[in-house]
Amino acid sequence: MFAEVENRVIKEVTPYNSGEIVIxxxxxxxxxxxxxxxxxxxxxxxxxxxxxxxxxxxxxxxVEKKVSAFYLVKxxxxxxxxxxxxxxxxxxxxxxxxxxxxxxxxxxxLYYQPAEELRxxxxxxxxxxx
Numbered sequence: 001m002f003a004e005v006e007n008r009v010i011k012e013v014t015p016y017n018s019g020e021i022v023i024x025x026x027x028x029x030x031x032x033x034x035x036x037x038x039x040x041x042x043x044x045x046x047x048x049x050x051x052x053x054x055x056x057x058x059x060x061x062x063v064e065k066k067v068s069a070f071y072l073v074k075x076x077x078x079x080x081x082x083x084x085x086x087x088x089x090x091x092x093x094x095x096x097x098x099x100x101x102x103x104x105x106x107x108x109x110l111y112y113q114p115a116e117e118l119r120x121x122x123x124x125x126x127x128x129x130x
Contacts, residue, residue, distance in 0.1 A: 002026045012110050032069035034109070035088050040076040043106040046085055047071075047099040068099065078103070 006023050013021055032048075049068045056063045071088075075081035081101050089096060 009110065029072075030070065031072045033071050033088070035071060035073045035084050036109070037074045037080075037084050040074050040080060042075060042077070042081075043104045043109065044073045044075060044078070044081040044101050045070060045104050046073050046081065046101045048085070048089075049097050049099045051095040051097075072104075072109070073101070074109075 005026055009023060010021050029045075031045075047068055047070055049066050052065045052067070053062050054065055055061075071085065073081045073084050075084050078101060082098060085098055085101070
């Protein structure tokens with residue numbers, strides 16, 4: 001699978017690059033949603049915790065359940081990433097909290113739609129220090 005990802009990224013990036021393309025690391029990440037705001041050029045990984053109350057038959061009481069999900073959010077800065085998350089969840093009826101938002105070293109996200117599923121490839125930023 002990683003060879004397929006590498007080939008796809010090279011094919012997509014080649015028209016925009018005049019030099020050699022080196023892919024240093026590929027890893028799988030699971031995101032519940034991708035919030036791709038057209039404004040902004042930075043990507044953030046957000047952890048959202050959803051709360052629900054369920055009735056426990058054995059204990060005969062209500063039990064709070066927590067389920068976490070990760071989101072990939074595009075924004076100009078941390079504040080806007082949080083605002084984008086809140087806007088995205090305006091219609092959500094579940095109670096939730098934003099557990100964390102961290103900037104990721106992603107240069108760009110390439111969307112690819114094979115017949116069976118949507119795959120998202122992320123190009124990691126290469127930081128060069130003088």
